[in-house]
Amino acid sequence: MQRCTVKRPKPPARETKNAKLDLDQADISEREAISKETLLEPGLSQNISFLQQISGKSDDISVRRFRIGESISAAAVAVDGMADQRVMEDLLHALMVDSQHLKITARGRAMFDMLRERLLIVHEVREVCSIGDVFSAITSGDVGIFIDGVSEALICDAKGWQARHPSEPTTETTVRGSREGFVESLATNTSMLRRRIRTSSLWIEVLEIGSLTKTQVAIAYIKGLAKEELITELRSRLERIEIDGILESGYIEEQIEDQPFSIFPLVRRTERPDVVASSLLEARVAVLTDGTPQALVLPVELPIFFQAPDDYYEKVPIGSFIRVLRWLSGVAALTLPGLYVAVVNFHHELLPTELFLRIAATRQGVPFPVAVEVFFMELLFEILREAGIRLPAAIGPAITIVGALVLGEAAIRAGMVSPSVVIVIALTAIASFSVPVFSMGIALRILRFGFIFLGAVFGLFGVQFGILLLLIHLCSLRSFGVPYMAPLGPFIWQDMKDNIVRLWWWAQRSRPQLLVEEDNTRQSEHAKPRPPRP
Amino acid sequence: MPREKIANRQLLFILFMMRTTIVISFLPVLTSADALQDGWLAAILAFFGGAAFIFIIGGLGIRFPQDTIVSYGTKILGKWPAKLIGLVLVWAFLVIAATDTRLYAEAIVSGYLPDTPVEFLIVSMMALSVLAAYAGIEVIGRCADVLFPLFTASVLFSLFAALPQISLSELQPVFARGFGPVLRGAIVPSIITAQYLSLTVLTPHTNAPKKALGTALWALAASSVILVMAAAGAVAILGPSRASRVTFPFFVMVRATQLSEFLERLEVLVTVAWGFGLFVGVSVFLFCSARLLAEVLNVSSYRLLLGPMLVLWSSFSLHAYRDVFQVYAFFKPSVAGPFAASLILLPMGLLWIGYAISATRRKKQ
Numbered sequence: 001m002q003r004c005t006v007k008r009p010k011p012p013a014r015e016t017k018n019a020k021l022d023l024d025q026a027d028i029s030e031r032e033a034i035s036k037e038t039l040l041e042p043g044l045s046q047n048i049s050f051l052q053q054i055s056g057k058s059d060d061i062s063v064r065r066f067r068i069g070e071s072i073s074a075a076a077v078a079v080d081g082m083a084d085q086r087v088m089e090d091l092l093h094a095l096m097v098d099s100q101h102l103k104i105t106a107r108g109r110a111m112f113d114m115l116r117e118r119l120l121i122v123h124e125v126r127e128v129c130s131i132g133d134v135f136s137a138i139t140s141g142d143v144g145i146f147i148d149g150v151s152e153a154l155i156c157d158a159k160g161w162q163a164r165h166p167s168e169p170t171t172e173t174t175v176r177g178s179r180e181g182f183v184e185s186l187a188t189n190t191s192m193l194r195r196r197i198r199t200s201s202l203w204i205e206v207l208e209i210g211s212l213t214k215t216q217v218a219i220a221y222i223k224g225l226a227k228e229e230l231i232t233e234l235r236s237r238l239e240r241i242e243i244d245g246i247l248e249s250g251y252i253e254e255q256i257e258d259q260p261f262s263i264f265p266l267v268r269r270t271e272r273p274d275v276v277a278s279s280l281l282e283a284r285v286a287v288l289t290d291g292t293p294q295a296l297v298l299p300v301e302l303p304i305f306f307q308a309p310d311d312y313y314e315k316v317p318i319g320s321f322i323r324v325l326r327w328l329s330g331v332a333a334l335t336l337p338g339l340y341v342a343v344v345n346f347h348h349e350l351l352p353t354e355l356f357l358r359i360a361a362t363r364q365g366v367p368f369p370v371a372v373e374v375f376f377m378e379l380l381f382e383i384l385r386e387a388g389i390r391l392p393a394a395i396g397p398a399i400t401i402v403g404a405l406v407l408g409e410a411a412i413r414a415g416m417v418s419p420s421v422v423i424v425i426a427l428t429a430i431a432s433f434s435v436p437v438f439s440m441g442i443a444l445r446i447l448r449f450g451f452i453f454l455g456a457v458f459g460l461f462g463v464q465f466g467i468l469l470l471l472i473h474l475c476s477l478r479s480f481g482v483p484y485m486a487p488l489g490p491f492i493w494q495d496m497k498d499n500i501v502r503l504w505w506w507a508q509r510s511r512p513q514l515l516v517e518e519d520n521t522r523q524s525e526h527a528k529p530r531p532p533r534p
Numbered sequence: 535m536p537r538e539k540i541a542n543r544q545l546l547f548i549l550f551m552m553r554t555t556i557v558i559s560f561l562p563v564l565t566s567a568d569a570l571q572d573g574w575l576a577a578i579l580a581f582f583g584g585a586a587f588i589f590i591i592g593g594l595g596i597r598f599p600q601d602t603i604v605s606y607g608t609k610i611l612g613k614w615p616a617k618l619i620g621l622v623l624v625w626a627f628l629v630i631a632a633t634d635t636r637l638y639a640e641a642i643v644s645g646y647l648p649d650t651p652v653e654f655l656i657v658s659m660m661a662l663s664v665l666a667a668y669a670g671i672e673v674i675g676r677c678a679d680v681l682f683p684l685f686t687a688s689v690l691f692s693l694f695a696a697l698p699q700i701s702l703s704e705l706q707p708v709f710a711r712g713f714g715p716v717l718r719g720a721i722v723p724s725i726i727t728a729q730y731l732s733l734t735v736l737t738p739h740t741n742a743p744k745k746a747l748g749t750a751l752w753a754l755a756a757s758s759v760i761l762v763m764a765a766a767g768a769v770a771i772l773g774p775s776r777a778s779r780v781t782f783p784f785f786v787m788v789r790a791t792q793l794s795e796f797l798e799r800l801e802v803l804v805t806v807a808w809g810f811g812l813f814v815g816v817s818v819f820l821f822c823s824a825r826l827l828a829e830v831l832n833v834s835s836y837r838l839l840l841g842p843m844l845v846l847w848s849s850f851s852l853h854a855y856r857d858v859f860q861v862y863a864f865f866k867p868s869v870a871g872p873f874a875a876s877l878i879l880l881p882m883g884l885l886w887i888g889y890a891i892s893a894t895r896r897k898k899q
Contacts, residue, residue: 351798475677491682
């Protein structure tokens with residue numbers, strides 16, 4: 001427990017009429033400064049009235065005045081709905097009833113210590129000495145106790161607000177593996193990590209970001225495994241953020257990226273504690289934000305976005321097969337419409353004659369050039385997809401009917417779109433959804449429009465041009481200093497064991513080379529299982 | 535500014551792709567002279583010619599592992615001669631890159647995009663390479679890492695796919711016309727090792743500069759294997775006279791292969807590989823020239839020079855040759871031979887002589 005050691009400056013004259021006027025007319029930054037800097041007074045009623053003055057007529061801040069023993073005035077302050085009602089009652093019982101049995105003769109500081117050591121039966125008690133600290137404590141669910149004659153307040157842990165129960169993450173479902181997803185409460189989320197990694201070397205540092213929201217942001221890493229420079233760099237990037245509010249981890253993601261103008265995600269978001277835990281074991285670092293069920297994992301490389309937890313939970317041939325499929329669908333999601341436009345526009349000779357004749361037959365009577373056709377169908381699909389996400393579940397099927405039947409079927413019958421284009425668009429759509437991370441899938445989908453343009457204007461040469469352009473961009477990206485294309489470029493042979501395919505766990509003896517400095521071994525050399533010798 | 539580094543593996547990939555692209559583009563062992571069915575022998579001979587040039591080009595670099603040719607040239611010959619040598623090398627890179635790009639653009643126009651002006655293809659390939667050079671040698675190295683497997687797989691696949699079409703009798707008789715044609719056929723592929731002049735800039739950028747020479751030799755060896763296979767394959771499939779007369783023999787050879795009813799037109803694979811190889815090669819040439827020019831002109835960052843270079847190089851590539859046949863005329867042993875040999879031998883020879891003199895002087899002291 002820490003005692004308030006702040007040197008008390010001359011107390012501001014806040015009781016005068018002028019000060020009240022000042023506070024009323026102050027703008028937000030001045031108000032924040034006053035609340036942060038104003039220290040508590042020995043007088044109980046002064047403190048209470050200042051608290052009420054600074055929080056306005058907020059009804060949800062409850063103040064309960066009572067007496068300790070016979071004559072000591074005190075007050076408990078809490079925010080309705082945030083502090084646990086039962087803990088609060090126990091606290092008041094202890095202070096009002098149990099204190100009768102304890103002979104409290106001391107006054108001031110000594111009495112304060114006595115209460116803290118012998119009466120307050122909560123898990124965590126600390127002292128604060130400014131109104132701002134009291135306020136930030138009660139808004140995180142604690143109870144503040146003011147006592148007449150003491151210029152400090154006691155903060156008792158009583159967090160008990162309503163939170164969602166952990167449920168299966170809807171955006172990252174798996175066939176096998178844990179069904180638990182992060183929730184909006186930071187404490188619950190860190191506990192999920194602790195339960196999975198029980199070493200004392202799992203360190204969780206908490207920072208407060210956002211001048212008004214004062215959001216708690218935790219950095220989780222395994223001490224001694226994650227590189228020190230990485231953690232220092234992350235900490236400094238987080239401390240550099242000066243924003244009024246953090247409402248979602250996306251706010252943080254955008255402010256700590258290496259290259260803010262890239263369309264590719266340079267940080268991985270996940271709702272799954274098992275994914276975060278496995279990343280921590282690979283010497284990565286996680287950033288958890290209070291109020292967000294999504295953790296940020298960094299640094300990341302491109303291949304990470306084609307990995308899903310199932311790859312590791314299924315047997316190796318299955319896991320590797322689906323991973324290769326995912327890479328192929330990633331490429332298809334990016335280039336298929338562009339290639340189709342290029343081939344149909346410029347290079348018919350590349351298609352087997354019968355296939356081309358069939359495509360040509362289906363295009364008979366379609367009034368648009370193939371590029372326009374593909375472009376509009378892609379656009380339509382993106383709109384349908386977006387509408388599907390925002391739609392209330394009850395009318396979900398309606399959009400399917402309108403999208404699939406009315407638009408698709410009718411457009412073909414009316415001869416406005418050729419069936420082959422619909423097939424290409426549908427294939428691409430399915431392919432893009434098999435990229436497991438949404439942010440990567442959407443990046444590929446947006447870039448696809450560029451490839452349609454290049455294919456339409458410059459044929460296959462254009463598509464190749466686009467691929468090389470993309471390659472230059474990807475190869476120059478870094479995520480917290482780690483090359484984004486590793487282990488493909490720079491090529492790292494040891495890390496290929498868990499990249500496009502996955503090797504058996506017993507063959508994965510080392511952690512990613514670029515992330516770990518010294519202790520790189522995950523397991524012993526003799527991990528390969530074998531039958532007992534006769 | 536910390537110097538950007540690439541791994542020697544990346545250097546190997548870069549040099550391999552750079553040289554193998556030439557194999558894909560015009561198979562010089564066949565088209566440059568009259569080696570005919572002995573082209574594959576000329577290819578083997580060209581390996582030794584190339585290796586000799588590599589020793590001449592890279593030998594000094596490993597004695598000055600931290601310096602580019604201009605900076606060790608200054609140490610050996612003094613400031614102005616070194617700058618002059620730098621300019622000669624820039625000229626060499628310009629000619630090589632412009633010729634490579636022109637050939638590629640001509641092939642694309644004749645094979646795929648007949649209505650597209652060749653200017654457009656040249657400028658877009660150059661622009662792409664300028665972007666890569668701007669991003670730096672590290673990025674080029676990473677791109678080479680990613681492209682190498684795709685490039686090699688495409689080339690090897692198209693070679694192996696051609697196997698069923700081979701008739702070995704086309705390769706006979708060996709040495710029918712004596713050693714002369716073989717020797718003449720080996721000249722151009724040997725002097726194309728002028729590409730490896732890029733070693734004089736890249737060596738200090740590698741992680742192990744002392745091993746750069748070995749790396750280059752491995753790259754030459756690997757690409758020679760492809761060259762031998764391609765030369766033998768082209769003759770065995772197309773016949774000696776046709777293989778030597780067509781403009782893009784490797785291309786025509788792959789076009790002649792048909793794996794099944796459905797899998798034909800494999801030359802797309804080759805075109806893609808060619809594009810990848812050209813991209814890596816030209817990016818490196820641009821990077822090297824810009825680095826050298828920056829040293830010659832005392833410019834703080836080579837990146838400033840890339841914009842003007844894009845314009846100059848593209849126009850040179852356009853105007854240096856009237857058409858693809860003029861490019862072929864340039865690649866006759868009697869034309870390209872002395873030209874490229876002088877580009878290698880003059881600057882490197884001067885430097886070696888200077889180095890030898892100063893070394894003996896030091897010994898005497």
